[in-house]
Amino acid sequence: MNEGAGPADFEIEPLGETMLLLRFGERVDAAVNARVHAAAHMLSRVELPGLVDVIPAYATLALHYDAPFWAGRDGSPPWQHLAGALRAVFAGVQRSEPHEGRSVEIPVRYGGEHGADLEAVAAHAGLDIDAVIARHVAVEYRVAMLGFAPGFPYLLGLDPALRMPRRAQPRTRVPRGSVAIGGAQTGIYPSELPAGWQLIGRTPLTLFDAAREPPCLLAPGDRVRFRAIDAAEFDALAESAR
CATH class of the missing domain: 3.30.1360.40 (Gyrase A; domain 2)
Structure with a gap:
């Protein structure tokens, strides 16, 4: 290949x-x-x-x-x-035609109560927290696949400087919408789940809703960009998503 x-x-x-x-x-x-x-x-x-x-x-x-x-x-x-x-x-198709997918923006409140491992990721990368956030929002990711749980996107494109192994002791529960890093990938937990990835932030958006059509916010092949938001915008978006 x-x-x-x-x-x-x-x-x-x-x-x-x-x-x-x-x-x-x-x-x-x-x-x-x-x-x-x-x-x-x-x-x-x-x-x-x-x-x-x-x-x-x-x-x-x-x-x-x-x-x-x-x-x-x-x-x-x-x-x-x-x-x-x-x-x-x-047959006869010489080369795959690129499939661009949709472009989706994901607002994220980084650090603090929403990203308990952000400081650890920064220390592992040898960067300050602002630099980690800047690098995480600077690139366009691609939804490689959905798996693990309904609506969980595995995203390719993480800055190599932010790569970090999973936690030695996974958490038994993480909040819905948690944005995390696991090895060379980043992902978003669509519901409250056990988690071994490093938590760096949280989005107020709903990644999976069985009553919605389609139920998953993201689809394989979609392009994703993260945007850092403050506490006020997080609360406002969370309220509107209810």
Whole structure:
């Protein structure tokens, strides 16, 4: 695999009787992840029949399909017929078209009661707190995938200076909306959950609401920028989100 590879350059693995996995690489890599999202976007445009759901991850694309629809008369398993159709869809496409996704701004109250580990992150990076915040808001992130909990975004693009290992002792509960750093990634906890990542701030926005359509604020492939806010704006946004 290489970052210049076309969308048809993937391996196919059956997962049970109704799932198919397209593997574009073996590591967390922004270029590989971009190809995953480009392929997902292409499949959403062609509306391949018998395809129930498309689930992007870091380097793979899982396809949930209707097995009876893809059952053939030759006795071969349905996934092989779907695999052939997928190869046909991607045939002749030399390079994945970039999928930009939406641009979403996330307001964050950094530090204090909302970011208990911000000072530790600053010390680990050899920076002051203001510099950590400035670096965290300076870049555009990409939602590599949703996982762990409904609506939890794994974001690629973290400044290398801010990378920090997860906590040795995870917390049993962190507040909804907590913004955190775990290794080379940053993420946002959509609900009150156990957490091993380093907490640096909190957003008043609701990341996941089962009654909302769509329920997740962010989607794989979206572009995200953080914006630092003060206590007054945090309270006002939290009140309006109720």
